[in-house]
Amino acid sequence: MPEVVAECARCASPIERGDLRCAVCGDSAPHESERRTATEVEVLRCDGCGASVRYDPAIQAPRCGFCDSTLHVEMVTDPTEESELYFEFTVDPAQAIKAVRGWLGRRGFFYPSDLRDRARMRSVKPIYWAGWMFDADALVSYAADTNHDTWRSSWAPCAGQVELHFDDVVAPGTRGLRPDETAVLVSSYRGPASAELRLPTEDTLVERFEVQRSAAREIVRRSLRSMASRRIADGHLPGTAHRSLHTECVVRSLVTHRVSFPAYILAYRYRGELYRVVVSGQDASCMTGAAPLSWGKIAAVVAGVLALIALVFVIVAAM
Amino acid sequence: MVTAPPPVPESTTFDCQSCGATLTLREHERTAVCPFCASPAVVEKPSSENPDPTFVVGFVLDQPRASQRVRQWIKRRGWFAHGGLASAVVQETRGVYLPAYLYGAVADSDYEAEIGENYTTTETYTTTDSKGNTVVRTRVVVKTEWRHLAGRHSCYLVDVVVTASRGLSNAELEAVEPFDLGAIRRYDPALFSGWIAEEPSIVFEKCRELAHSEGTESVGRKLARFMPGDSHRGLRFETRVHDEILHLVSLPIWIFALRYDPNKPPIRVTVNGQTGKVGGAIPLSPIKITIAVILGLLLVLAIVLIVRGGI
Structure with a gap:
């Protein structure tokens, strides 16, 4: 678990162990430097053999030319991310299967009528998918074209600046689930999240973060910018349509948690084809997935519409 | 909080810790190598006189690899480059930790501009057809209407790098930028051991002004990208910066003196000691x-x- 060692004096974002600078605003992490009162001449010597030590570009560290030992210098560490919080599974596998059957039965007219009855569940895999949750305050500047107060062109420019607060925003870090799947699931996790990992079954897959801290921060920054743009588009632009929306964020107090989110991946087979559905591990009604279309019904509707058009044409021609 | 360090002191002499020989430390340098026993020494001056760098970007390229980059650079100079460059003699090579400032701030800008919004319209025009008759035709044309836009834009200015050395101008430093600041290290005297490390030789306030000016220029570029519409013109802005930070950072630079003509002074070619990017004025x-x-x-x-x- 990353250890927060200080708070940035400039933007109030946490600084974690291994950070030399604030990841948000670039200020230096607090550091106690030695106060010297007189000139000191130092020949750096190897602890092992006493020979003088030189910085070697090949290994990017100070190295003794005689015994090859190296000196440690403090540098940015970029460890692979690890989960620190886990949302608990509150839906069991049986409830997930039942919910998927109900979902298959409610697919609508253009899906096979026997989809629910003939779908054969092949596997129910509980997984913890990885993501980041962050809180932040941001001063967001924006400029865009909207269809409000237009003259001859369909577009008119507008601009503004607004303070936004982001609370528990999820930035997915999973490779197992697609972005459209995680977008559906994120609203279903209501916590509380705990530091203890409790697996519902032994075969639960706990997905690891496969990115380093620096890459994770870039994902969080992108997610925050994208969320800011959505919030501006939804609540701060006049008119009913917009284009060319540009936003710029001055972020403060960006607190990020590495979180594992529970979900079930269900695979079912229908007429020889395999389909996948993902169900939230905290709300069985929240799911997304694929289902086969009934091409017979679609063809019948198209034929019916064409027949209707032909009939209207004949009637009009006869009049 | 930005505080100015005091002026740089004159050159100093000290005794080599290994053989006792008296060495003279050149002005604006903080490292020396004893000519008698080859011991590398790092001179740490009182913090009140000259603060340590906050960060160091370590050398990644050694001298042979830097020379190779310079040779490749000469080959790519083009037809108009001086013919002597191909057989230029390397007169001197120095690997130097160059003092620079890493500047950051929050920039608030009030801007205004004319935003061009395109629209299409049908217009009638008179022309002559293939038989020589005058005919009236219509065509669809794209026109632009200009709308006034004013607003406020706030952003972080991060990682603006300016030189603090009189030995290498800011333009020369910019020619070999950027540096990968993700690989930055906390200052440790061991990183300088065996290398030339310069002290700042440009007064702090001047560096700050330079950084501020570079930061403001980057705001202009950001604002140009920020404007909506199909086009814009007359962008004007006024920027105020606050929450400024300036950290002293030592950057790895290889400096080559190349003599391409026996009757002319050598040219200076610089190489980014981390990324290998080469910069220098090409004699034509x-x-x-x-x-x-x-x-x-x-x-x-x-x-x-x-x-x-x-x-």
């Missing part, structure tokens, strides 16, 4: 330029003669 060949101009003029003359000859 006056003979090649003259030949090119004469050939161009002859070509123009030939075309004129051909056209006048009615061919």
